[in-house]
Amino acid sequence: MSPLPVQTGLLINGEWLQTAEKLPVMDPATFTVIAEIGNASVSDGLDAVAAAHDAFQTWSVTPARQRAEVLRKAFEIMSAEVETCARLISLENGKATRDALGEAAYAAEFFRWFSEEASRIEGDFRYAPARDKTIITDHRPIGVAYMITPWNFPAAMATRKLAPALAAGCTAVLKPASETPLTALWIAEVLLRAGAPAGVVNVITTTHTGDVSTAILGDPRIATLSFTGSTFVGKMLLKQTADRVLPSSMELGGNAPFLVLEGADVDAAVSGAMIAKMRNGGAACTAANRFYVHESVASDFSTKLESAFAGLQIGPGIDAANDLGAMVSVKERDKILELLTQAEGEGLTIAAASEAPKLGAFIAPYVVRDVLHGSTLTRNEVFGPVAPIVSFADEDEGIRMANDTEYGLISYVFAKDPGTGVKVARRMESGMVAVNRGLASDPAAPFGGMKESGLGREGGFAGIHEFLETQYFAVDL
Numbered sequence: 112m113s114p115l116p117v118q119t120g121l122l123i124n125g126e127w128l129q130t131a132e133k134l135p136v137m138d139p140a141t142f143t144v145i146a147e148i149g150n151a152s153v154s155d156g157l158d159a160v161a162a163a164h165d166a167f168q169t170w171s172v173t174p175a176r177q178r179a180e181v182l183r184k185a186f187e188i189m190s191a192e193v194e195t196c197a198r199l200i201s202l203e204n205g206k207a208t209r210d211a212l213g214e215a216a217y218a219a220e221f222f223r224w225f226s227e228e229a230s231r232i233e234g235d236f237r238y239a240p241a242r243d244k245t246i247i248t249d250h251r252p253i254g255v256a257y258m259i260t261p262w263n264f265p266a267a268m269a270t271r272k273l274a275p276a277l278a279a280g281c282t283a284v285l286k287p288a289s290e291t292p293l294t295a296l297w298i299a300e301v302l303l304r305a306g307a308p309a310g311v312v313n314v315i316t317t318t319h320t321g322d323v324s325t326a327i328l329g330d331p332r333i334a335t336l337s338f339t340g341s342t343f344v345g346k347m348l349l350k351q352t353a354d355r356v357l358p359s360s361m362e363l364g365g366n367a368p369f370l371v372l373e374g375a376d377v378d379a380a381v382s383g384a385m386i387a388k389m390r391n392g393g394a395a396c397t398a399a400n401r402f403y404v405h406e407s408v409a410s411d412f413s414t415k416l417e418s419a420f421a422g423l424q425i426g427p428g429i430d431a432a433n434d435l436g437a438m439v440s441v442k443e444r445d446k447i448l449e450l451l452t453q454a455e456g457e458g459l460t461i462a463a464a465s466e467a468p469k470l471g472a473f474i475a476p477y478v479v480r481d482v483l484h485g486s487t488l489t490r491n492e493v494f495g496p497v498a499p500i501v502s503f504a505d506e507d508e509g510i511r512m513a514n515d516t517e518y519g520l521i522s523y524v525f526a527k528d529p530g531t532g533v534k535v536a537r538r539m540e541s542g543m544v545a546v547n548r549g550l551a552s553d554p555a556a557p558f559g560g561m562k563e564s565g566l567g568r569e570g571g572f573a574g575i576h577e578f579l580e581t582q583y584f585a586v587d588l
Protein backbone atom coordinates (compact mmCIF):
# COMPACT_ATOMS: atom_id res chain seq x y z
CA MET A 112 0.00 0.00 0.00
CA SER A 113 1.07 3.59 -0.62
CA PRO A 114 0.47 6.26 2.06
CA LEU A 115 -2.78 6.84 0.15
CA PRO A 116 -5.71 4.47 0.82
CA VAL A 117 -5.20 2.58 -2.40
CA GLN A 118 -3.50 -0.58 -3.62
CA THR A 119 -0.51 -0.04 -5.87
CA GLY A 120 -0.44 -3.32 -7.80
CA LEU A 121 -2.28 -4.49 -10.90
CA LEU A 122 -5.52 -6.28 -10.08
CA ILE A 123 -5.52 -9.64 -11.83
CA ASN A 124 -7.76 -12.51 -10.79
CA GLY A 125 -8.46 -10.97 -7.38
CA GLU A 126 -4.76 -10.56 -6.53
CA TRP A 127 -2.74 -7.34 -6.35
CA LEU A 128 0.31 -7.97 -8.47
CA GLN A 129 3.46 -5.86 -8.08
CA THR A 130 5.56 -5.19 -11.16
CA ALA A 131 9.28 -4.47 -11.38
CA GLU A 132 8.67 -1.44 -13.56
CA LYS A 133 6.71 1.32 -11.83
CA LEU A 134 4.34 4.01 -13.01
CA PRO A 135 4.70 7.24 -11.01
CA VAL A 136 1.51 9.22 -10.35
CA MET A 137 1.86 12.98 -9.99
CA ASP A 138 -0.16 15.61 -8.15
CA PRO A 139 -0.44 18.35 -10.79
CA ALA A 140 -0.99 21.05 -8.16
CA THR A 141 2.41 20.49 -6.53
CA PHE A 142 4.34 18.40 -9.07
CA THR A 143 5.08 15.79 -6.41
CA VAL A 144 4.90 12.04 -6.97
CA ILE A 145 2.05 10.76 -4.80
CA ALA A 146 2.29 7.04 -5.61
CA GLU A 147 4.27 4.52 -7.59
CA ILE A 148 2.07 1.81 -8.98
CA GLY A 149 2.23 -1.21 -11.27
CA ASN A 150 3.20 -0.74 -14.90
CA ALA A 151 1.67 -3.60 -16.87
CA SER A 152 3.46 -5.39 -19.70
CA VAL A 153 1.74 -7.07 -22.63
CA SER A 154 1.89 -10.38 -20.78
CA ASP A 155 0.24 -8.84 -17.67
CA GLY A 156 -2.51 -7.53 -19.95
CA LEU A 157 -3.09 -10.99 -21.40
CA ASP A 158 -3.10 -12.52 -17.89
CA ALA A 159 -5.90 -10.09 -17.03
CA VAL A 160 -7.83 -11.20 -20.12
CA ALA A 161 -7.38 -14.86 -19.13
CA ALA A 162 -8.64 -14.13 -15.59
CA ALA A 163 -11.67 -12.25 -16.90
CA HIS A 164 -12.41 -15.02 -19.37
CA ASP A 165 -12.30 -17.71 -16.66
CA ALA A 166 -14.48 -15.64 -14.32
CA PHE A 167 -17.01 -15.04 -17.10
CA GLN A 168 -17.93 -18.74 -17.15
CA THR A 169 -19.40 -18.39 -13.64
CA TRP A 170 -20.36 -14.71 -13.43
CA SER A 171 -22.44 -14.86 -16.63
CA VAL A 172 -24.69 -17.52 -15.10
CA THR A 173 -24.76 -16.05 -11.59
CA PRO A 174 -28.38 -15.04 -10.89
CA ALA A 175 -29.01 -11.41 -11.80
CA ARG A 176 -30.30 -10.77 -8.28
CA GLN A 177 -26.92 -11.81 -6.87
CA ARG A 178 -25.01 -9.62 -9.34
CA ALA A 179 -27.34 -6.75 -8.41
CA GLU A 180 -26.54 -7.19 -4.75
CA VAL A 181 -22.79 -6.83 -5.39
CA LEU A 182 -23.44 -3.59 -7.28
CA ARG A 183 -25.81 -2.30 -4.61
CA LYS A 184 -23.20 -3.01 -1.94
CA ALA A 185 -20.57 -1.20 -4.04
CA PHE A 186 -22.92 1.80 -4.19
CA GLU A 187 -23.29 1.74 -0.42
CA ILE A 188 -19.54 1.50 0.23
CA MET A 189 -18.75 4.23 -2.26
CA SER A 190 -21.43 6.51 -0.87
CA ALA A 191 -20.15 6.01 2.68
CA GLU A 192 -16.57 6.70 1.54
CA VAL A 193 -17.27 9.41 -0.97
CA GLU A 194 -14.73 11.73 0.63
CA THR A 195 -11.90 9.20 0.27
CA CYS A 196 -12.77 8.82 -3.40
CA ALA A 197 -12.98 12.59 -3.90
CA ARG A 198 -9.60 13.10 -2.26
CA LEU A 199 -7.95 10.64 -4.64
CA ILE A 200 -9.63 12.32 -7.62
CA SER A 201 -8.48 15.77 -6.52
CA LEU A 202 -4.95 14.61 -5.80
CA GLU A 203 -4.28 12.88 -9.09
CA ASN A 204 -6.48 14.93 -11.42
CA GLY A 205 -6.14 18.35 -9.81
CA LYS A 206 -9.85 19.23 -9.85
CA ALA A 207 -11.55 21.21 -7.09
CA THR A 208 -12.87 19.28 -4.09
CA ARG A 209 -16.44 20.33 -4.87
CA ASP A 210 -16.14 18.89 -8.40
CA ALA A 211 -14.45 15.76 -7.05
CA LEU A 212 -17.19 15.19 -4.48
CA GLY A 213 -19.80 15.69 -7.20
CA GLU A 214 -18.03 13.21 -9.43
CA ALA A 215 -17.63 10.59 -6.69
CA ALA A 216 -21.35 10.75 -5.84
CA TYR A 217 -22.30 10.64 -9.53
CA ALA A 218 -19.96 7.68 -10.06
CA ALA A 219 -21.49 5.76 -7.16
CA GLU A 220 -24.96 6.29 -8.66
CA PHE A 221 -24.03 4.13 -11.65
CA PHE A 222 -23.65 1.19 -9.26
CA ARG A 223 -27.10 1.91 -7.83
CA TRP A 224 -28.80 2.44 -11.20
CA PHE A 225 -27.35 -0.72 -12.75
CA SER A 226 -27.98 -2.78 -9.62
CA GLU A 227 -31.62 -1.95 -10.36
CA GLU A 228 -31.29 -2.71 -14.07
CA ALA A 229 -29.54 -6.08 -13.61
CA SER A 230 -32.76 -7.97 -12.99
CA ARG A 231 -34.79 -6.10 -15.62
CA ILE A 232 -33.04 -7.31 -18.79
CA GLU A 233 -35.97 -7.86 -21.12
CA GLY A 234 -36.54 -10.36 -23.88
CA ASP A 235 -39.31 -10.33 -26.44
CA PHE A 236 -41.86 -12.84 -27.73
CA ARG A 237 -44.09 -12.37 -30.76
CA TYR A 238 -45.63 -14.17 -33.71
CA ALA A 239 -44.09 -13.66 -37.11
CA PRO A 240 -46.47 -11.63 -39.30
CA ALA A 241 -47.04 -14.73 -41.51
CA ARG A 242 -47.84 -16.71 -38.35
CA ASP A 243 -45.49 -19.49 -39.49
CA LYS A 244 -43.38 -19.33 -36.34
CA THR A 245 -42.76 -17.48 -33.12
CA ILE A 246 -39.96 -14.98 -32.70
CA ILE A 247 -38.23 -15.14 -29.36
CA THR A 248 -35.60 -12.50 -28.74
CA ASP A 249 -33.13 -13.05 -25.95
CA HIS A 250 -30.23 -10.99 -24.60
CA ARG A 251 -27.20 -12.57 -23.09
CA PRO A 252 -23.93 -11.18 -21.70
CA ILE A 253 -21.53 -10.46 -24.53
CA GLY A 254 -18.38 -11.71 -22.77
CA VAL A 255 -15.18 -10.08 -21.57
CA ALA A 256 -15.20 -6.30 -21.97
CA TYR A 257 -12.04 -4.27 -22.42
CA MET A 258 -12.54 -0.77 -21.02
CA ILE A 259 -10.32 2.25 -21.58
CA THR A 260 -11.02 5.43 -19.63
CA PRO A 261 -9.69 9.02 -19.73
CA TRP A 262 -8.18 11.19 -16.99
CA ASN A 263 -10.89 13.82 -16.72
CA PHE A 264 -13.46 11.78 -14.76
CA PRO A 265 -11.36 9.01 -13.20
CA ALA A 266 -14.26 7.62 -11.11
CA ALA A 267 -17.37 8.19 -13.20
CA MET A 268 -15.92 6.95 -16.49
CA ALA A 269 -14.93 3.71 -14.75
CA THR A 270 -18.25 3.05 -12.99
CA ARG A 271 -20.28 4.07 -16.07
CA LYS A 272 -18.69 1.05 -17.78
CA LEU A 273 -18.13 -1.40 -14.92
CA ALA A 274 -21.65 -1.15 -13.49
CA PRO A 275 -23.59 -2.04 -16.68
CA ALA A 276 -21.03 -4.68 -17.67
CA LEU A 277 -21.27 -6.48 -14.33
CA ALA A 278 -25.06 -6.06 -14.28
CA ALA A 279 -25.24 -7.72 -17.71
CA GLY A 280 -23.09 -10.65 -16.53
CA CYS A 281 -19.88 -9.58 -18.26
CA THR A 282 -16.42 -9.47 -16.76
CA ALA A 283 -13.95 -6.65 -17.26
CA VAL A 284 -10.39 -5.63 -17.92
CA LEU A 285 -10.16 -1.92 -17.13
CA LYS A 286 -7.29 0.27 -18.28
CA PRO A 287 -7.52 3.73 -16.72
CA ALA A 288 -5.54 6.72 -17.99
CA SER A 289 -1.96 6.63 -16.72
CA GLU A 290 -2.35 10.18 -15.32
CA THR A 291 -5.22 9.14 -13.00
CA PRO A 292 -5.09 5.43 -12.20
CA LEU A 293 -5.46 5.58 -8.41
CA THR A 294 -9.20 6.25 -8.37
CA ALA A 295 -9.82 3.25 -10.65
CA LEU A 296 -7.73 1.01 -8.37
CA TRP A 297 -9.74 2.22 -5.39
CA ILE A 298 -13.04 1.54 -7.18
CA ALA A 299 -11.90 -1.98 -8.10
CA GLU A 300 -11.13 -2.60 -4.44
CA VAL A 301 -14.61 -1.35 -3.52
CA LEU A 302 -16.04 -3.96 -5.89
CA LEU A 303 -13.94 -6.68 -4.27
CA ARG A 304 -15.16 -5.58 -0.84
CA ALA A 305 -18.72 -5.63 -2.19
CA GLY A 306 -18.29 -9.30 -3.10
CA ALA A 307 -17.25 -9.29 -6.77
CA PRO A 308 -15.58 -12.69 -7.28
CA ALA A 309 -11.92 -12.90 -8.33
CA GLY A 310 -11.42 -12.17 -12.02
CA VAL A 311 -14.73 -10.37 -12.54
CA VAL A 312 -12.92 -7.02 -12.43
CA ASN A 313 -9.27 -6.71 -13.43
CA VAL A 314 -7.33 -3.46 -13.61
CA ILE A 315 -4.15 -2.91 -15.54
CA THR A 316 -2.30 0.38 -15.25
CA THR A 317 0.36 0.97 -17.84
CA THR A 318 2.45 3.43 -19.78
CA HIS A 319 2.81 0.86 -22.59
CA THR A 320 -0.71 1.68 -23.68
CA GLY A 321 -0.47 1.04 -27.42
CA ASP A 322 1.30 -2.34 -27.18
CA VAL A 323 -0.80 -3.64 -24.29
CA SER A 324 -4.08 -2.54 -25.91
CA THR A 325 -3.18 -3.93 -29.32
CA ALA A 326 -2.45 -7.32 -27.75
CA ILE A 327 -5.67 -7.28 -25.73
CA LEU A 328 -7.83 -6.22 -28.68
CA GLY A 329 -6.30 -8.97 -30.79
CA ASP A 330 -7.16 -11.63 -28.22
CA PRO A 331 -10.24 -13.65 -29.27
CA ARG A 332 -11.33 -13.87 -25.61
CA ILE A 333 -12.21 -10.15 -25.71
CA ALA A 334 -15.82 -9.67 -26.84
CA THR A 335 -16.25 -5.89 -26.77
CA LEU A 336 -14.35 -2.63 -26.39
CA SER A 337 -15.79 0.23 -24.38
CA PHE A 338 -13.70 3.36 -24.90
CA THR A 339 -13.97 6.89 -23.55
CA GLY A 340 -11.44 9.44 -24.71
CA SER A 341 -10.47 11.59 -27.64
CA THR A 342 -11.93 11.17 -31.11
CA PHE A 343 -8.37 10.81 -32.42
CA VAL A 344 -7.60 7.73 -30.30
CA GLY A 345 -11.15 6.42 -30.72
CA LYS A 346 -10.76 6.35 -34.50
CA MET A 347 -7.42 4.56 -34.17
CA LEU A 348 -9.01 1.91 -31.96
CA LEU A 349 -11.98 1.52 -34.32
CA LYS A 350 -9.52 0.62 -37.08
CA GLN A 351 -8.00 -2.04 -34.81
CA THR A 352 -11.37 -3.44 -33.78
CA ALA A 353 -12.43 -3.63 -37.44
CA ASP A 354 -9.91 -6.44 -37.93
CA ARG A 355 -11.91 -8.60 -35.55
CA VAL A 356 -15.33 -7.03 -36.22
CA LEU A 357 -15.33 -6.36 -32.49
CA PRO A 358 -18.39 -4.54 -31.13
CA SER A 359 -17.27 -1.19 -29.74
CA SER A 360 -18.84 1.62 -27.85
CA MET A 361 -17.16 4.99 -28.20
CA GLU A 362 -17.64 8.03 -25.98
CA LEU A 363 -15.45 10.58 -27.72
CA GLY A 364 -14.66 14.26 -27.85
CA GLY A 365 -17.07 17.15 -27.83
CA ASN A 366 -17.22 20.78 -28.92
CA ALA A 367 -20.42 21.77 -27.17
CA PRO A 368 -22.23 24.93 -28.24
CA PHE A 369 -23.99 27.05 -25.63
CA LEU A 370 -26.80 29.05 -27.22
CA VAL A 371 -28.32 32.06 -25.51
CA LEU A 372 -31.39 33.08 -27.48
CA GLU A 373 -33.16 36.43 -27.63
CA GLY A 374 -35.31 36.91 -24.53
CA ALA A 375 -33.40 34.38 -22.38
CA ASP A 376 -32.84 35.22 -18.72
CA VAL A 377 -29.21 36.39 -18.76
CA ASP A 378 -28.58 35.69 -15.06
CA ALA A 379 -29.89 32.15 -15.44
CA ALA A 380 -27.75 31.71 -18.55
CA VAL A 381 -24.64 32.91 -16.68
CA SER A 382 -25.34 30.50 -13.79
CA GLY A 383 -25.84 27.68 -16.31
CA ALA A 384 -22.66 28.68 -18.11
CA MET A 385 -20.67 28.53 -14.88
CA ILE A 386 -21.70 24.89 -14.49
CA ALA A 387 -21.50 23.91 -18.15
CA LYS A 388 -18.13 25.58 -18.61
CA MET A 389 -16.37 25.37 -15.27
CA ARG A 390 -17.20 21.91 -13.94
CA ASN A 391 -13.78 20.23 -13.85
CA GLY A 392 -12.17 23.51 -14.85
CA GLY A 393 -13.55 23.06 -18.35
CA ALA A 394 -11.91 19.65 -18.80
CA ALA A 395 -15.12 17.79 -19.56
CA CYS A 396 -16.31 16.28 -22.83
CA THR A 397 -19.62 17.97 -22.03
CA ALA A 398 -18.00 21.35 -21.31
CA ALA A 399 -19.59 24.29 -23.10
CA ASN A 400 -16.84 25.14 -25.56
CA ARG A 401 -18.41 27.84 -27.78
CA PHE A 402 -20.92 30.48 -26.67
CA TYR A 403 -23.35 31.78 -29.31
CA VAL A 404 -25.18 34.67 -27.76
CA HIS A 405 -27.92 36.83 -29.28
CA GLU A 406 -26.59 40.33 -29.94
CA SER A 407 -29.24 41.88 -27.68
CA VAL A 408 -27.71 40.20 -24.61
CA ALA A 409 -24.12 39.43 -25.72
CA SER A 410 -22.48 42.33 -23.89
CA ASP A 411 -24.48 41.84 -20.67
CA PHE A 412 -23.82 38.07 -20.72
CA SER A 413 -20.07 38.52 -21.35
CA THR A 414 -19.65 41.10 -18.59
CA LYS A 415 -21.52 38.98 -16.05
CA LEU A 416 -19.63 35.81 -17.03
CA GLU A 417 -16.31 37.66 -16.72
CA SER A 418 -17.23 38.86 -13.27
CA ALA A 419 -18.26 35.32 -12.21
CA PHE A 420 -14.93 34.00 -13.57
CA ALA A 421 -13.01 36.72 -11.71
CA GLY A 422 -14.67 35.62 -8.46
CA LEU A 423 -13.32 32.06 -8.66
CA GLN A 424 -10.63 31.17 -6.19
CA ILE A 425 -7.82 29.26 -7.90
CA GLY A 426 -5.52 26.87 -6.05
CA PRO A 427 -4.93 23.21 -5.19
CA GLY A 428 -8.17 21.28 -5.65
CA ILE A 429 -7.55 19.37 -2.44
CA ASP A 430 -8.19 22.60 -0.48
CA ALA A 431 -11.99 22.81 -0.35
CA ALA A 432 -11.88 26.62 -0.38
CA ASN A 433 -10.70 26.63 -4.00
CA ASP A 434 -13.20 26.71 -6.89
CA LEU A 435 -10.78 26.02 -9.71
CA GLY A 436 -8.01 23.45 -9.29
CA ALA A 437 -5.03 22.54 -11.46
CA MET A 438 -5.25 21.07 -14.95
CA VAL A 439 -4.22 17.41 -15.01
CA SER A 440 -0.72 18.14 -16.34
CA VAL A 441 1.52 20.86 -17.69
CA LYS A 442 1.08 19.30 -21.12
CA GLU A 443 -2.71 19.74 -20.98
CA ARG A 444 -2.39 23.26 -19.53
CA ASP A 445 0.05 24.25 -22.27
CA LYS A 446 -2.29 22.94 -24.99
CA ILE A 447 -4.87 25.48 -23.77
CA LEU A 448 -2.32 28.31 -23.63
CA GLU A 449 -1.22 27.44 -27.17
CA LEU A 450 -4.81 27.77 -28.45
CA LEU A 451 -5.06 31.16 -26.73
CA THR A 452 -1.83 32.29 -28.38
CA GLN A 453 -3.21 31.23 -31.76
CA ALA A 454 -6.44 33.15 -31.04
CA GLU A 455 -4.39 36.23 -30.16
CA GLY A 456 -2.61 35.83 -33.50
CA GLU A 457 -6.04 35.98 -35.13
CA GLY A 458 -6.52 39.46 -33.65
CA LEU A 459 -8.53 38.67 -30.51
CA THR A 460 -7.92 40.35 -27.17
CA ILE A 461 -6.90 37.66 -24.69
CA ALA A 462 -7.00 38.78 -21.06
CA ALA A 463 -7.36 36.48 -18.06
CA ALA A 464 -10.25 37.19 -15.68
CA SER A 465 -7.91 36.61 -12.71
CA GLU A 466 -4.47 35.29 -11.88
CA ALA A 467 -3.40 31.67 -11.47
CA PRO A 468 -0.78 30.40 -8.97
CA LYS A 469 2.68 30.13 -10.53
CA LEU A 470 3.60 26.66 -9.20
CA GLY A 471 1.48 23.77 -10.44
CA ALA A 472 -0.45 23.20 -13.68
CA PHE A 473 -2.82 26.09 -13.06
CA ILE A 474 -4.48 28.33 -15.58
CA ALA A 475 -6.66 31.38 -15.03
CA PRO A 476 -10.13 31.54 -16.60
CA TYR A 477 -10.71 33.57 -19.76
CA VAL A 478 -13.75 35.12 -21.41
CA VAL A 479 -12.88 35.95 -25.02
CA ARG A 480 -15.24 38.40 -26.72
CA ASP A 481 -15.94 39.12 -30.38
CA VAL A 482 -14.84 35.67 -31.54
CA LEU A 483 -15.61 34.78 -35.14
CA HIS A 484 -17.28 31.48 -35.87
CA GLY A 485 -14.78 29.23 -37.67
CA SER A 486 -11.73 30.60 -35.83
CA THR A 487 -9.37 28.57 -33.62
CA LEU A 488 -11.36 28.75 -30.40
CA THR A 489 -14.58 27.54 -32.05
CA ARG A 490 -12.95 24.76 -34.06
CA ASN A 491 -11.00 23.09 -31.24
CA GLU A 492 -12.07 21.32 -28.07
CA VAL A 493 -10.31 23.72 -25.68
CA PHE A 494 -10.69 21.50 -22.56
CA GLY A 495 -10.03 24.31 -20.12
CA PRO A 496 -11.57 27.40 -18.50
CA VAL A 497 -11.92 29.44 -21.69
CA ALA A 498 -15.25 30.87 -22.89
CA PRO A 499 -15.18 32.22 -26.46
CA ILE A 500 -18.22 34.35 -27.25
CA VAL A 501 -19.69 34.72 -30.73
CA SER A 502 -22.70 37.00 -31.12
CA PHE A 503 -25.47 36.47 -33.65
CA ALA A 504 -28.46 38.46 -34.87
CA ASP A 505 -30.61 35.76 -36.41
CA GLU A 506 -31.69 32.62 -34.52
CA ASP A 507 -31.35 30.36 -37.56
CA GLU A 508 -27.82 31.60 -38.05
CA GLY A 509 -27.01 30.96 -34.36
CA ILE A 510 -28.28 27.38 -34.67
CA ARG A 511 -26.43 26.84 -37.95
CA MET A 512 -23.13 27.94 -36.38
CA ALA A 513 -23.76 25.83 -33.28
CA ASN A 514 -24.27 22.73 -35.44
CA ASP A 515 -21.32 23.51 -37.69
CA THR A 516 -18.88 20.99 -36.19
CA GLU A 517 -17.92 17.38 -36.71
CA TYR A 518 -18.77 16.76 -33.04
CA GLY A 519 -22.23 16.16 -31.62
CA LEU A 520 -22.09 15.24 -27.95
CA ILE A 521 -24.14 17.88 -26.18
CA SER A 522 -25.62 21.34 -26.75
CA TYR A 523 -26.91 23.88 -24.25
CA VAL A 524 -29.89 26.07 -25.11
CA PHE A 525 -31.04 29.00 -23.01
CA ALA A 526 -34.40 30.35 -24.20
CA LYS A 527 -37.12 32.58 -22.79
CA ASP A 528 -39.26 29.54 -21.93
CA PRO A 529 -38.87 25.73 -22.01
CA GLY A 530 -41.20 25.35 -25.02
CA THR A 531 -39.02 27.58 -27.21
CA GLY A 532 -35.96 25.81 -25.79
CA VAL A 533 -37.24 22.35 -26.74
CA LYS A 534 -38.18 23.53 -30.24
CA VAL A 535 -34.58 24.62 -30.74
CA ALA A 536 -33.26 21.49 -28.96
CA ARG A 537 -34.91 19.35 -31.66
CA ARG A 538 -32.79 21.14 -34.26
CA MET A 539 -29.51 20.52 -32.46
CA GLU A 540 -27.24 17.85 -33.94
CA SER A 541 -26.13 16.35 -30.63
CA GLY A 542 -26.98 13.25 -28.64
CA MET A 543 -27.89 15.38 -25.61
CA VAL A 544 -29.35 18.85 -25.18
CA ALA A 545 -29.62 20.71 -21.89
CA VAL A 546 -32.46 23.24 -22.00
CA ASN A 547 -32.24 26.20 -19.61
CA ARG A 548 -29.77 24.30 -17.43
CA GLY A 549 -26.03 23.77 -17.29
CA LEU A 550 -25.91 20.05 -16.52
CA ALA A 551 -27.50 17.07 -18.27
CA SER A 552 -25.57 14.00 -17.08
CA ASP A 553 -27.60 11.51 -15.07
CA PRO A 554 -27.02 7.76 -14.61
CA ALA A 555 -30.68 7.19 -15.54
CA ALA A 556 -30.32 9.01 -18.88
CA PRO A 557 -28.71 7.81 -22.12
CA PHE A 558 -25.33 9.56 -22.39
CA GLY A 559 -23.67 9.67 -25.79
CA GLY A 560 -23.00 11.56 -28.94
CA MET A 561 -23.92 11.91 -32.59
CA LYS A 562 -21.44 12.45 -35.43
CA GLU A 563 -17.77 12.04 -34.41
CA SER A 564 -18.61 12.23 -30.70
CA GLY A 565 -19.26 8.55 -30.50
CA LEU A 566 -21.12 5.31 -31.00
CA GLY A 567 -23.55 3.84 -28.49
CA ARG A 568 -24.95 5.13 -25.21
CA GLU A 569 -23.91 4.76 -21.58
CA GLY A 570 -26.31 4.93 -18.64
CA GLY A 571 -30.11 4.92 -18.84
CA PHE A 572 -31.89 1.85 -20.19
CA ALA A 573 -29.55 1.72 -23.18
CA GLY A 574 -26.29 1.40 -21.24
CA ILE A 575 -26.65 -2.26 -20.34
CA HIS A 576 -27.23 -3.18 -23.99
CA GLU A 577 -23.64 -2.27 -24.83
CA PHE A 578 -22.76 -5.42 -22.87
CA LEU A 579 -25.49 -7.72 -24.18
CA GLU A 580 -25.68 -9.78 -27.32
CA THR A 581 -29.04 -10.20 -29.02
CA GLN A 582 -30.06 -13.70 -30.05
CA TYR A 583 -33.25 -14.69 -31.85
CA PHE A 584 -34.86 -18.11 -31.71
CA ALA A 585 -37.29 -19.11 -34.46
CA VAL A 586 -39.57 -21.67 -32.88
CA ASP A 587 -42.74 -23.48 -33.87
CA LEU A 588 -44.69 -23.28 -30.65
Ligand code: NAD
Pocket residue numbers: 259260261262263264268286287288289320321324325339340341342344345347348361362363364365395396397492520560564565
Ligand atom coordinates in the same frame (compact mmCIF):
# COMPACT_ATOMS: atom_id res chain seq x y z
P1 NAD B 1 -7.11 10.15 -24.85
O1 NAD B 1 -7.86 9.67 -26.04
O2 NAD B 1 -5.76 10.70 -25.06
O3 NAD B 1 -6.95 8.97 -23.79
C1 NAD B 1 -8.05 8.23 -23.35
C2 NAD B 1 -7.59 6.85 -22.95
O4 NAD B 1 -7.08 6.19 -24.10
C3 NAD B 1 -6.47 6.83 -21.91
O5 NAD B 1 -6.68 5.75 -21.03
C4 NAD B 1 -5.24 6.59 -22.75
O6 NAD B 1 -4.19 5.97 -22.04
C5 NAD B 1 -5.80 5.66 -23.80
N1 NAD B 1 -5.02 5.59 -25.03
C6 NAD B 1 -4.24 6.54 -25.59
N2 NAD B 1 -3.65 6.05 -26.70
C7 NAD B 1 -4.06 4.77 -26.84
C8 NAD B 1 -3.80 3.73 -27.79
N3 NAD B 1 -2.98 3.92 -28.80
N4 NAD B 1 -4.40 2.54 -27.60
C9 NAD B 1 -5.24 2.34 -26.56
N5 NAD B 1 -5.52 3.27 -25.63
C10 NAD B 1 -4.94 4.48 -25.77
O7 NAD B 1 -8.09 11.18 -24.12
P2 NAD B 1 -7.81 11.99 -22.78
O8 NAD B 1 -6.90 13.12 -23.12
O9 NAD B 1 -7.45 11.09 -21.66
O10 NAD B 1 -9.29 12.52 -22.45
C11 NAD B 1 -9.80 13.64 -23.01
C12 NAD B 1 -10.71 13.32 -24.18
O11 NAD B 1 -11.71 12.40 -23.76
C13 NAD B 1 -11.45 14.54 -24.65
O12 NAD B 1 -11.49 14.57 -26.07
C14 NAD B 1 -12.85 14.35 -24.09
O13 NAD B 1 -13.86 15.04 -24.80
C15 NAD B 1 -13.00 12.88 -24.15
N6 NAD B 1 -14.03 12.41 -23.21
C16 NAD B 1 -15.20 11.97 -23.70
C17 NAD B 1 -16.20 11.56 -22.84
C18 NAD B 1 -17.52 11.09 -23.36
O14 NAD B 1 -18.24 10.47 -22.59
N7 NAD B 1 -17.87 11.33 -24.61
C19 NAD B 1 -15.99 11.60 -21.45
C20 NAD B 1 -14.77 12.07 -20.97
C21 NAD B 1 -13.78 12.46 -21.87
